[in-house]
Amino acid sequence: MHMTRRQRVLWLLWFGVLVAVGATMLVLRARLDRAHVALIFLLVVLGGSSAAGRALGIALAFGAFLAFNYFFLPPYLTFAIADPLDWLVLVTFLITSLVAAQLLYRARSTAEAAMARAAEVDRLATLGAETLNLARPEDALRAILDVIRTTLGVVSCDVLIHGAGEGFVTIAHSPADVSAQHNELSADWSPPGDPTVHDGVLGWPDTTDTASAEGLVGWIFVHGRGAVELADGAIRIVDDPPLETARPERSDEVRALWIPLAVRNETVGVLRVRTPGDLRLTLDQARFLDALAYYVALGVERQRLVAEAERAEAERRVEALRSALLTAVSHDLRTPLTTIKAIAHEIAHGGPTDGARVIEDESDRLDALVGDLLDLSRIQSGAIGPSAEVNTADDLIGAALRRADAILRGRAIDIDLPPNQLLAGRFDLTNALRALVNLLENASKYSPTGSPITIRARQEGDRLRIAVLDRGPGVPVEERARIFEPFYRPATTAPDVGGTGLGLSIARGLAVAQGGGVEFEPRAGGGSVFTLVLPGAELGSESTFVV
Amino acid sequence: MSTVTVLVIDDEPQIRRAVRNALISGRLLGANGDSAMDSPPVSGSDGQRRVRVVEAATGREGIDLAAAESPALVVLDLGLPDMPGIEVCREIRRWSSAPIIVLSARHADTEKVALLDAGADDYLTKPFSTIEFMARARAQLRRAQTAASPNDGVMTFGDVSVDLPKRRVERAGELLHLTPTEWLLLRTFVTHPRQTLTHRQLFHAVWGNAEGDAQQYLRVYVGHLRRKIEADPVRPQFIHTEAGVGYRFEPTGTS
Numbered sequence: 001m002h003m004t005r006r007q008r009v010l011w012l013l014w015f016g017v018l019v020a021v022g023a024t025m026l027v028l029r030a031r032l033d034r035a036h037v038a039l040i041f042l043l044v045v046l047g048g049s050s051a052a053g054r055a056l057g058i059a060l061a062f063g064a065f066l067a068f069n070y071f072f073l074p075p076y077l078t079f080a081i082a083d084p085l086d087w088l089v090l091v092t093f094l095i096t097s098l099v100a101a102q103l104l105y106r107a108r109s110t111a112e113a114a115m116a117r118a119a120e121v122d123r124l125a126t127l128g129a130e131t132l133n134l135a136r137p138e139d140a141l142r143a144i145l146d147v148i149r150t151t152l153g154v155v156s157c158d159v160l161i162h163g164a165g166e167g168f169v170t171i172a173h174s175p176a177d178v179s180a181q182h183n184e185l186s187a188d189w190s191p192p193g194d195p196t197v198h199d200g201v202l203g204w205p206d207t208t209d210t211a212s213a214e215g216l217v218g219w220i221f222v223h224g225r226g227a228v229e230l231a232d233g234a235i236r237i238v239d240d241p242p243l244e245t246a247r248p249e250r251s252d253e254v255r256a257l258w259i260p261l262a263v264r265n266e267t268v269g270v271l272r273v274r275t276p277g278d279l280r281l282t283l284d285q286a287r288f289l290d291a292l293a294y295y296v297a298l299g300v301e302r303q304r305l306v307a308e309a310e311r312a313e314a315e316r317r318v319e320a321l322r323s324a325l326l327t328a329v330s331h332d333l334r335t336p337l338t339t340i341k342a343i344a345h346e347i348a349h350g351g352p353t354d355g356a357r358v359i360e361d362e363s364d365r366l367d368a369l370v371g372d373l374l375d376l377s378r379i380q381s382g383a384i385g386p387s388a389e390v391n392t393a394d395d396l397i398g399a400a401l402r403r404a405d406a407i408l409r410g411r412a413i414d415i416d417l418p419p420n421q422l423l424a425g426r427f428d429l430t431n432a433l434r435a436l437v438n439l440l441e442n443a444s445k446y447s448p449t450g451s452p453i454t455i456r457a458r459q460e461g462d463r464l465r466i467a468v469l470d471r472g473p474g475v476p477v478e479e480r481a482r483i484f485e486p487f488y489r490p491a492t493t494a495p496d497v498g499g500t501g502l503g504l505s506i507a508r509g510l511a512v513a514q515g516g517g518v519e520f521e522p523r524a525g526g527g528s529v530f531t532l533v534l535p536g537a538e539l540g541s542e543s544t545f546v547v
Numbered sequence: 548m549s550t551v552t553v554l555v556i557d558d559e560p561q562i563r564r565a566v567r568n569a570l571i572s573g574r575l576l577g578a579n580g581d582s583a584m585d586s587p588p589v590s591g592s593d594g595q596r597r598v599r600v601v602e603a604a605t606g607r608e609g610i611d612l613a614a615a616e617s618p619a620l621v622v623l624d625l626g627l628p629d630m631p632g633i634e635v636c637r638e639i640r641r642w643s644s645a646p647i648i649v650l651s652a653r654h655a656d657t658e659k660v661a662l663l664d665a666g667a668d669d670y671l672t673k674p675f676s677t678i679e680f681m682a683r684a685r686a687q688l689r690r691a692q693t694a695a696s697p698n699d700g701v702m703t704f705g706d707v708s709v710d711l712p713k714r715r716v717e718r719a720g721e722l723l724h725l726t727p728t729e730w731l732l733l734r735t736f737v738t739h740p741r742q743t744l745t746h747r748q749l750f751h752a753v754w755g756n757a758e759g760d761a762q763q764y765l766r767v768y769v770g771h772l773r774r775k776i777e778a779d780p781v782r783p784q785f786i787h788t789e790a791g792v793g794y795r796f797e798p799t800g801t802s
Contacts, residue, residue: 360676367674390763392770398781399788415781422770429766430656430791539767 010052011059018044018060022067029072034086037072038093042100049101050108057101065094116284124291131295137303138172144295145174151292152285154275159261159296160217161269161304168217171269171303217270220260224267229256231278242286242293245279253278259289261297269300321380324487325373332369332500336362372502375434376486379509384431388514390537391432393423393457393464400436401455407444412452423457425464425534427514432534435507435518439468439530442503446490447472447527463516464536471527480520484508507532551575551688552599552616556609556635557624557650566622567600569677575684606630613639620688621647623667625658633665640666646687650675656791663745663792670743686741702737704785704798707776709737718776728753729772736786736796745793769794 003011021044025037041064049057069079073086081087127147131140145157158173216227216235226241231253238244241257257279261269271293273279281289339362343355378384397415401408417423425432443453447470454469475483475490482488487501507530508518516534523529553570557563575598601616603609606627613621621639625632636647649662649670659670668690669683700711706719711734716723725733735744735752744752746765753765773780787795 363674389766391766394770394773394780395766395788395790398783399790401782402787403790417781422767422774424767424770428791429788433790539764 007052010048011056014044014048014052014056014060015063017047018063018067022064022071026071032072034072034089037068038089041068041093042097045097046100046104049104053108054101054105057104058098061094061097061101064097065090068093120284120288120291124295127292128295131299137299137306141172141296141299141303142174142176144292144299145172148273148289148292148296149174152273152279152281152289154273154279157271157273159269159271159300161300162221168221168270171300216258220258220270221267224260224262224265226260227258228254229258231255240286240290242281242289243283246281246283246286250280255279257289259293261293261300263297263301268297268304271296321486327487329373333366336365369500372500372506375506375510376502379506379513382513384428384510384513387428388426388535389428390424390426391429393417393425393466396425396429396432396436397455397457397466399429399433400440403433403437404440404444407441408453411444411450414452414454416454416456418458421459422539423459423464424537424539426537427464427516427534431510431514432532435510435532436466436468438503438507439518439532442507442530443468443470443472443528446470459536462536462538464534465531466534467529467531469523469527469529471523471525474522474526474528475520483520484518504530550597550599551620552601552618553620553622553684554601554603554609554612554616554618554645555622556603556606556612556627557622558604558626558628559624560604562624562650563602563604565677566680567602569681570600570684571598572681575681575688606632606635609635610638613643613645617643618645619691620684621645622684623647623649625649625651625653625662633662636662636667637665644691646691648680648683648687659789659792660745660747663743664747668742690741702798704737705776705778707785709733711737716776723775725772725775726768728768729775732768732772733776736794737798740796740798743789743793743795747793749793 018041021040025032025040045057045060045064048060066079069081069090070077073090074082081090127144131143134140134143141159145159148154148157156173156175158170160168161171163169220227225237225239226244228236228238228241228244230236236244241259244250245254245257255276255278256272256274259271259273260267261271273289340359343359346355347353394417397417401413440453440455447453451471454467456467456469458465458467479490483490484504486505488505489501504518511518511532511534514534516532519531519533521529521531553575555563555566555570557566601612601618603612606629609621609623609627612618621643623632623635623639627635632649632651636649639645639647646668647666649667650673651658651662651670652673662670668687671680671683702709702711707723708717710716714730716725716730716733731753732749735749749765753768769786770780773783773786777783777785785797787797789795
């Protein structure tokens with residue numbers, strides 16, 4: 001029997017105690033009753049049992065039994081027994097000793113198991129609290145995998161779930177820098193025939209398959225059963241892979257475990273634990289791994305739910321936009337169409353032709369709306385690519401004034417540029433122009449006819465800021481957060497003010513896509529300031545450009 | 548009586564009809580100045596001129612007609628059923644110098660730039676007004692004529708005069724100092740009046756085929772040049788910005 005050094009010392013010590021006690025009693029034998037001897041020996045057996053376990057207790061019991069017989073029951077120094085009643089004493093002593101040693105052992109191991117379990121529960125509770133505290137579900141998964149890896153001393157573990165397409169993807173792995181091998185696994189592997197596996201580890205299945213591990217993930221998803229990968233690459237289907245590795249009589253080497261992650265009887269992922277040598281767990285470790293695998297399953301589920309919630313939110317926003325779009329399209333497109341149709345009908349039937357001018361105006365309105373909708377969809381789909389070039393503020397403002405000419409007609413436009421300095425930025429002129437024109441149109445639409453509009457351009461830090469200042473009614477505090485939403489129109493807007501409610505939203509979208517933005521602030525003395533912010537460009541002195 | 552032939556390549560009968568009606572309305576040739584829209588048709592040196600419109604519904608047909616009819620102006624719609632409009636443009640430009648005006652429903656600047664680089668002279672995005680179309684068509688015909696006429700080398704616009712052989716620029720009688728790059732830009736503009744020059748064409752004219760850091764500052768050079776020759780550089784009279792495409796020089800100071 002294999003013993004540790006500490007156990008050997010204990011055994012020697014307690015046999016020493018037995019000899020010492022026996023010798024002492026031998027000296028006093030004349031004055032001692034059999035009951036004294038039996039009780040004192042029993043004390044030694046109990047002491048030994050509680051100190052070093054059941055085996056020592058039993059050994060001490062037999063040693064004391066022999067010593068009792070040999071030294072203390074007449075005829076002395078023989079194993080013969082004169083009085084048959086002495087047999088009764090002796091056998092009773094032996095049985096009492098053995099039972100006591102066994103009971104002590106049982107009590108002690110129960111207490112130890114309880115302590116171990118308490119420690120395990122403690123660890124799991126801490127882990128649970130820690131992982132729940134992590135804001136991002138990916139981090140929680142990583143944390144659990146780290147615990148599994150360090151606790152079991154394996155090389156790596158990772159979690160595979162269904163990818164967006166056909167295959168499977170690793171969503172978390174420990175250690176973090178493990179190369180993303182097996183990132184895409186095909187799902188089309190199936191074992192030859194359905195492996196017959198009995199419940200539990202005792203039903204040792206014969207089915208081994210040397211197929212690659214890749215299709216295995218898919219099989220595990222479908223069947224909800226685990227697998228162990230042996231050193232020779234063979235795959236063995238088992239119901240509880242951790243328990244499988246803990247089987248003491250197992251002779252083959254296990255290299256990897258594939259543990260199905262199930263939540264409410266549905267497989268949500270596969271936990272893969274890998275190690276280069278033989279993975280041999282204790283029963284406690286196997287239980288611990290099973291418990292942690294459930295945590296991993298919950299983590300995967302949490303991640304899925306979070307992703308689902310995000311997708312639902314995105315869909316809700318798209319849906320809101322879509323319904324706003326439908327309203328706008330049905331109203332803003334049909335109104336001019338109705339007018340055009342009515343007037344065209346009149347003209348076609350010999351009516352007055354002076355309505356042709358209205359047809360032209362309404363066509364322009366339709367054209368503007370179609371342009372707005374196209375821009376909006378380009379922004380929403382992220383199709384505005386960065387095509388930034390060095391452009392001057394002169395160009396931008398000049399082109400915007402020309403394009404907004406019809407709208408700004410009859411209105412004084414003050415242009416406030418720093419004297420003797422050419423301002424420039426790095427942006428796409430067409431998109432910046434569209435944004436600025438929208439700001440000008442907005443200012444014109446919501447400020448009294450004839451009131452002046454100021455355009456002020458400044459370089460501030462690495463930003464080019466072009467502000468459009470009007471003397472309109474401004475924006476109420478409670479509406480400021482909403483003015484950049486698509487299809488937003490102020491509640492007080494007169495119905496004939498026109499516009500699609502897209503102008504500011506498009507302006508901001510176009511500016512943001514270029515690394516800038518549109519800012520609002522109330523103007524001192526009444527009115528609004530909308531500022532188009534664009535990435536600036538350092539020009540240095542003019543002499544730089546002499547070529 | 549001489550005849551000006553205009554080729555219209557468009558698969559949409561309604562647009563062909565609108566363009567034809569505009570072209571034969573008699574306003575196409577009444578052009579010596581930009582305000583000539585309302586003036587009566589002007590006689591050519593050899594008497595009355597007439598506009599003849601030839602129509603093609605496909606690209607292939609258009610190319611054949613461009614070869615057979617030697618039109619003075621080509622109006623090309625990009626949305627053709629049989630081949631990309633830009634291919635038609637390239638094909639015609641290979642052997643014809645007739646101005647090409649492109650009609651497009653797409654507003655992407657990159658497409659406009661590609662077209663101008665492929666040899667188109669001007670473009671219009673749908674929907675466009677007849678007035679605008681006629682103004683562009685007149686400008687192209689006039690430019691085709693003036694390009695052929697000899698030039699004494701001195702151009703004047705507004706209060707600026709440019710002496711090309713002497714490399715002298717004066718504004719209101721005073722000598723203007725231009726950097727070499729500004730001079731090359733200005734020379735390119737005045738020798739290509741009313742023509743939209745893409746950024747690439749301007750790069751090429753100023754820097755040749757060389758690649759360099761300076762090129763990204765083309766718009767800045769134009770900005771500096773404007774500040775020297777324009778009264779109000781934000782509302783330029785002569786060098787107009789075609790956003791996302793390039794610049795256009797208008798010697799008569801209109802847009």
